Amino acid sequence: MSDEGRELYTVGEVAELLGLHVRTVRNYVRDGRLKAVRIGKQYRISRADFEALTSVTTTPAAEDHSAAGRAPRRHLEVSSIVQIDAIGPDAANRLANLVTASAQSPRDSPASLRVQTVYDKERARMKIVILGDAATTADLLHLVDGVLGPGNGMDTDNGSGNGVRAAHHG
Numbered sequence: 520m521s522d523e524g525r526e527l528y529t530v531g532e533v534a535e536l537l538g539l540h541v542r543t544v545r546n547y548v549r550d551g552r553l554k555a556v557r558i559g560k561q562y563r564i565s566r567a568d569f570e571a572l573t574s575v576t577t578t579p580a581a582e583d584h585s586a587a588g589r590a591p592r593r594h595l596e597v598s599s600i601v602q603i604d605a606i607g608p609d610a611a612n613r614l615a616n617l618v619t620a621s622a623q624s625p626r627d628s629p630a631s632l633r634v635q636t637v638y639d640k641e642r643a644r645m646k647i648v649i650l651g652d653a654a655t656t657a658d659l660l661h662l663v664d665g666v667l668g669p670g671n672g673m674d675t676d677n678g679s680g681n682g683v684r685a686a687h688h689g
Contacts, residue, residue, distance in 0.1 A: 529561065529562075530545055536569075553568060596652065597650070598648070600648050603646075606673075614636075614666065622649075647663065
C-alpha cells in the first residue's frame with residue numbers, strides 16, 4: 520500500500536501498517552490513544568494523528584530528522600496474559616491489589632502500564648492482562664513470578680508447581 524499523499528486511513532489500514540489486529544486499533548480509538556473521526560459507521564484516522572501515535576512519519580520526508588533535531592521515536596508495546604491456576608480467592612485478591620498498585624506506582628520511565636485482573640471462582644483461576652512497554656512489563660512479570668514462588672504465602676496448588684502460564688504478544 521502506498522502511503523505517499525494519503526491524508527486519511529481506515530482502521531484496517533492503520534492496523535496493517537502497525538502490524539496490529541483491527542480490534543486493537545479500534546480500542547485505541549475508543550480509549551482516546553488514537554484520534555479519529557467517525558464518517559458514517561467507520562472511523563478515519565488522519566496522517567497527523569497516525570504519526571502522533573507512532574511518532575514516525577509516513578512519507579519519504581521521515582528520512583530528514585533535522586526538523587526536530589532527532590530521529591523519530593519508535594512505539595513499542597507488549598501485551599501479556601498471565602494465567603494462574605489453583606489459586607484461592609484471598610490469594611487472588613492480594614495478588615490483584617499488588618499488581619494494580621505496582622502498575623500505578625511512579626517509575627523512572629514515562630511509559631504507562633495498564634493492568635486488568637479477572638478471577639474465576641469456579642475454576643480457581645486468575646488471569647492478569649498487562650499492557651505496557653517491554654521493560655516495565657518484564658519488571659511486573661518478575662514481581663508476579665517472585666510473589667508466587669514457594670514460601671511466599673501465595674502458594675497456589677500445594678507444592679506441585681506454581682500453575683502459572685504466560686502468553687506474550689508484541
